[in-house]
Structures are given as C-alpha cells and as structure tokens.
Amino acid sequence: MGKVWTLEDAKNKFSAVVEAAQRGEPQRITKRGVDAVVVLSAQDYKRLSKLDARSKNTFVEHLLDFPKLREGMEDIFDFDERPQIGIRDIVFDK
Template identity: 45%
Template sequence: MMNRQWRLQDAKTHLSQVVEGALHGTPQHITRRGKAAVVVLSEGEYARLIRNAQTSAPGFVAHLLAIPQEADTFEHGDVALRDVDFE
C-alpha cells in the first residue's frame, strides 16, 4: 500500500481513515499550507523505530572510547596567547 498524503483539513474530517491507514502499516502524511507537517504511524511502527534508533546509536562509553588517544593526533595550530586583565 502506498503512503497516503492528506491536507490537514481533510485529515481532520477523515480522522478514522487516517488512523485505519496507519494501523494497516501505511504512514499517513499530513500537510499544512501545502508543506509537509506530520506523519501518523501506528503505535507498533513507532515503537519499532524507537527500538531501532536506541540499538543503533552508540552509547556514551563508545563515544568516549572513540576519542583519539595520541596527543599528536590533534592539531592545535599556531595559537597566540594574550594577556588578560582581571581588574
């Protein structure tokens, strides 16, 4: 089944059809003023997307371990220090 696109006013009028389409696995795209606004998904599809995002995203520890360990791998360039007046 193809994705369905609704104008906001039509989606309001036919909400039960929007929900039925989403429940049958077809994302329901809703536009507002001619521009894409939202997508209605079934709860099961939403849960699957969240689950996939959480399992594919690296954790904080993996992020820290990805930081280069050698001091010379980071280029500092020519940095000129300046005097700072704390008064």
Template identity: 45%
Template sequence: MGKQTQLPATKRRVSPAGRWELEDAKARFSEVVRQAREDGPQRVSVRGHDSVVIMSVEEFERLTPAVPRVPFVQFMEDLHLGGLDLEREADHDRDVEF
C-alpha cells in the same frame, strides 16, 4: 462541456501515497488512523508542506527501540568521577547571637 464542482473537504479522497491535507485529515481522522494501521504511515501537510506523520503504534515501536534503564548506582559509576576532588572542608558551627 459541463461545469466542474469541487468536492467538499469531507468528500475529498486521499492521494494513493498516503498524503493528507490537514483539513482533510481532521475531517476524516478515523480514516487516516485506519489507513495508518492497514497501509502504513500517513503524511499530513500544512499549507503544502509535510508537517507530521501518523503511524501505527507497532511501526512506532519498531522504529524506536526501548532503551533499558540503567540502575542509579551504575549510572553514577559510569560518570567516571574518580579524578575529581569531591572532599568537603570541615564545617564548623557559626557563632550566632540571640
């Protein structure tokens, strides 16, 4: 029986499920990005726990629809501040000695 050798980090293969250990993802970042664009999101784990997901910008934009910005006046009107007493008391000048 022959002695098994472990491949260096730069020669390790990604699992079929698109999971990477951090050191492998760092060493082969271009491959992670390529697979994220072609095959879908890629999970990167740190110390055995999933930590981040790398995905294409198209997938990211599909998952996070753009929220239209509300004009400032409409934003203020939507606060419904009509019931608040926002009147200021008259501000009289102060006496200042020179």
C-alpha cells in the same frame, strides 16, 4: 509511503487516517503544502523507537566498540618502519 492528506482533510477524515496507519500505511499530513507530521501505527512507532535507541553511541564510542585484535597481532600496524620504495630513473627520449 501511504497517502498524503492536507490538515483540513485529515481532520475531517481522521478515522480513515488512523485505520490506514493501523494497516501499516504511514499517512503524511501537510500544513500549508509542507509536510507536517506522519501518522504511524503504534507497532511501527515501537519498532522505529527501538532502532533509534540502539544508535545513541557517539562516533568515538562506535569506533571503540569494534572487535579488538587477538593477542600478538598488535605489531601488524607498526608505523615506525616505513616501506622501502625503489626509485627508478626516467629517460625522456624524443
């Protein structure tokens, strides 16, 4: 991801930061050695904002959005009938 700038360097060379971001290279700016902000092009920001807007559903809403079963298929998940499991004898020989 693009170049890393200190806050002081980014202030002094702000035009270079903006130009690089416009070329599609996100520019990270640190403050006291810790990542503070990322400068993006307006195009990248719009694209990311659209992606974020699509993921606003809660987990329950996401599950409810799943495709529904076709009519007549509901009984495939009938949990009232438990599978019959045969029991076998185990012989412990020496």
